[in-house]
Amino acid sequence: MIEIFDESVKKYGDRTCLNFLGQKLTxxxxxxxxxxxxKGLQDQGIGKDSTIGVCLPNTPFYVVAYYGALKTGAKVxxxxxxxxxxxxxxxxxxxxxxxxxxxxxxxxxxxxPNVEKAMELSSLKKIIVCEMPDALPPLKKFAYKAIxxxxxxxxxSAMVGSKKGGKYLSFKKxxxxxxxxxxxxxxxxxxxxxxxxxGTTGVPKGAALTHSNLSANLEQAKLWFSGGKESPTQEKTLxxxxxxxxxxxxxxxxxxxxxxxxxxxxxxxxxxxILEAIDKERPQxxxxxxxxxxxxxxxxTVKDYDLSxxxxxxxxxxxxxxxxxxxxxxxxxxxxxxxxxxxxxxAVATANPVxxxxxxxxxxxxxxxxxxxxxxxxxxxxxxxxxxxGEICLRGPQVMKEYFGRPDETAKVFDKDGFFHTGDIxxxxxxxxxxxxxRIKDMIIVNGFKAFPKKIEExxxxxxxxSEVIVIGIPDESVGEVVKAFVQPKEGKTIKPExxxxxxxxxxxxxxxxxxxxVEFRDSLPLTQIGKPDKKPLREEEKAKREQAKKSAPKGxxx
Numbered sequence: 001m002i003e004i005f006d007e008s009v010k011k012y013g014d015r016t017c018l019n020f021l022g023q024k025l026t027x028x029x030x031x032x033x034x035x036x037x038x039k040g041l042q043d044q045g046i047g048k049d050s051t052i053g054v055c056l057p058n059t060p061f062y063v064v065a066y067y068g069a070l071k072t073g074a075k076v077x078x079x080x081x082x083x084x085x086x087x088x089x090x091x092x093x094x095x096x097x098x099x100x101x102x103x104x105x106x107x108x109x110x111x112x113p114n115v116e117k118a119m120e121l122s123s124l125k126k127i128i129v130c131e132m133p134d135a136l137p138p139l140k141k142f143a144y145k146a147i148x149x150x151x152x153x154x155x156x157s158a159m160v161g162s163k164k165g166g167k168y169l170s171f172k173k174x175x176x177x178x179x180x181x182x183x184x185x186x187x188x189x190x191x192x193x194x195x196x197x198x199g200t201t202g203v204p205k206g207a208a209l210t211h212s213n214l215s216a217n218l219e220q221a222k223l224w225f226s227g228g229k230e231s232p233t234q235e236k237t238l239x240x241x242x243x244x245x246x247x248x249x250x251x252x253x254x255x256x257x258x259x260x261x262x263x264x265x266x267x268x269x270x271x272x273x274i275l276e277a278i279d280k281e282r283p284q285x286x287x288x289x290x291x292x293x294x295x296x297x298x299x300x301t302v303k304d305y306d307l308s309x310x311x312x313x314x315x316x317x318x319x320x321x322x323x324x325x326x327x328x329x330x331x332x333x334x335x336x337x338x339x340x341x342x343x344x345x346x347a348v349a350t351a352n353p354v355x356x357x358x359x360x361x362x363x364x365x366x367x368x369x370x371x372x373x374x375x376x377x378x379x380x381x382x383x384x385x386x387x388x389x390g391e392i393c394l395r396g397p398q399v400m401k402e403y404f405g406r407p408d409e410t411a412k413v414f415d416k417d418g419f420f421h422t423g424d425i426x427x428x429x430x431x432x433x434x435x436x437x438x439r440i441k442d443m444i445i446v447n448g449f450k451a452f453p454k455k456i457e458e459x460x461x462x463x464x465x466x467s468e469v470i471v472i473g474i475p476d477e478s479v480g481e482v483v484k485a486f487v488q489p490k491e492g493k494t495i496k497p498e499x500x501x502x503x504x505x506x507x508x509x510x511x512x513x514x515x516x517x518x519v520e521f522r523d524s525l526p527l528t529q530i531g532k533p534d535k536k537p538l539r540e541e542e543k544a545k546r547e548q549a550k551k552s553a554p555k556g557x558x559x
Contacts, residue, residue: 001192001211004218004258005067006031012260015234018060019281020265023137025060027260037068039181040174044126046098048073048184051194053092053100053124054244055079055115058265061130061171062243063253065101070192070211073184074098077194077206078244080529082109085117087204092122095194095206095404101128101171119167130171188212194404195246195343206404207343214254216397217346220367221255225312225337225354230259237261238283240269240292245530247316250347251287251339261285269531271295275305282309289317289532290324291468293336297327298467307332312354314339316347318532319436319454321461322360338363340436344413344420346398350434362433363426370396372434373419374427380415384427389437392426393419425452442535444473444481446511451483453535456514459507460485463500465493468525470533474518474542479511484518486538488525495521 009031017027025033046052052069054076056062069076077095079088081103092100102115115127192214194206222228237256241248256263264281266273269292277283288296293315296302313328315336325336339351340363350372352364366372374390376382384390399420402410413421425437438452445451453471460469468488473481489495497519504513526534 016262034067038071040177050074053077053097088118089121207400208404236283237285240266279305284311287314294324344400447479449511483514485514
């Protein structure tokens with residue numbers, strides 16, 4: 001990964017590399033910052049046995065910290081900056097993180113206080129503190145300081161960098177490190193990134209992605225999305241999804257830097273800011289999750305923005321509903337290129353062709369050098385033929401080395417032939433296109449029958465007044481589990497549950513059909529940090545309701 005980055009700095013030195021809210025840095029400037037940051041880490045004793053946590057929203061700090069840490073031979077642990085302290089502490093300990101890079105921001109989210117609290121709860125040694133004004137162009141820097149006040153930026157400013165060996169280091173001061181970087185022998189098999197899985201069924205695990213995994217996925221993506229050719233002129237990639245998510249890290253940050261693109265970086269996936277950036281900056285490439293594309297298509301004044309510069313728009317991170325794909329095509333004339341991957345596959349495992357046949361509802365074909373098989377759900381040692389549903393299993397150069405420090409968990413997901421069992425259910429058609437049915441862990445068992453939430457959600461979305469929906473399974477004494485649907489109506493619309501259920505009767509089987517009492521309407525539905533529907537909070541709500549009902553239930557005589 002370091003050779004790839006250094007080669008880009010050498011080839012594209014005078015090109016704009018990062019464009020953050022108008023502050024532009026060339027490849028040469030970013031390369032020098034990475035070098036000095038790495039030297040600063042080395043001066044602090046960081047090397048091949050170390051782990052650097054990067055706990056940042058999208059800013060230039062992220063790119064410099066990521067590649068600077070890799071240059072020392074250290075591992076990068078990607079952390080969600082909005083995680084609560086307890087979750088951060090667990091991942092810090094699990095990854096054996098030595099230092100963490102964090103943004104000194106307290107409002108509107110307590111990013112920095114959460115990291116400080118996590119430090120108290122973990123083995124973390126130091127926090128490298130980034131100041132937002134240092135990433136801004138002059139006028140915005142002045143405005144930021146005027147609004148926030150200089151003293152509030154550091155919080156505990158007296159402690160930060162004031163004592164040698166203290167718990168706080170200044171990112172800005174590390175960039176002033178002098179002297180040559182000590183050479184480091186980095187092997188392709190060395191772990192580069194620890195990418196934490198969502199952890200919806202337990203404690204998150206760190207997928208250990210090697211330099212070989214990440215660089216192979218870059219080669220695959222370059223071949224797939226650009227035909228292996230460089231653009232005769234520099235192109236722009238607009239980034240709104242957070243870099244700490246594996247999809248954005250690979251398909252946007254790493255791939256753009258590999259191709260010599262200009263990275264137009266937005267700090268968060270705000271729809272209006274995205275549309276304004278497309279109109280103003282004229283990017284050719286963009287990647288997002290399906291709900292974000294839907295919000296763009298539904299935005300009230302979307303016709304006021306010129307989106308004609310877009311050439312390649314990639315969808316990933318969640319299933320792409322047909323209604324979203326058609327709405328975006330109507331808006332831009334572009335087909336969304338849906339792909340599929342996981343944290344454990346460095347991101348990309350399959351994708352629809354950019355200039356070939358795209359199949360509706362399919363996540364495309366396997367990436368070059370990627371093998372795929374479908375295991376029998378009930379008998380995992382057996383495979384199923386084409387057009388039959390099975391567990392998707394992958395083998396390829398982008399598949400992770402292991403779950404970091406968890407040999408038992410690693411053994412559970414790799415079979416004797418080295419295929420990684422994804423936990424996703426799908427099938428392949430006669431042309432080799434892959435279709436995702438659902439997650440095994442999301443599957444709802446109703447009286448012994450298997451109901452897949454994705455299929456039910458797609459049927460509900462066809463009701464014209466539905467904006468979004470999340471389907472989960474809830475316990476039921478008579479049949480084990482039943483379907484529950486959380487529905488968000490379109491703005492200004494009201495839906496009767498009995499009307500929705502009646503609409504679904506010819507589209508779903510009896511065991512897939514939610515009962516009227518199990519259709520719940522919400523003004524909004526929970527989303528993950530990258531903007532895809534999040535089932536976990538809803539499951540927790542339902543569990544809390546059941547526990548409360550048990551406590552409130554009348555007790556019989558003698559109980």
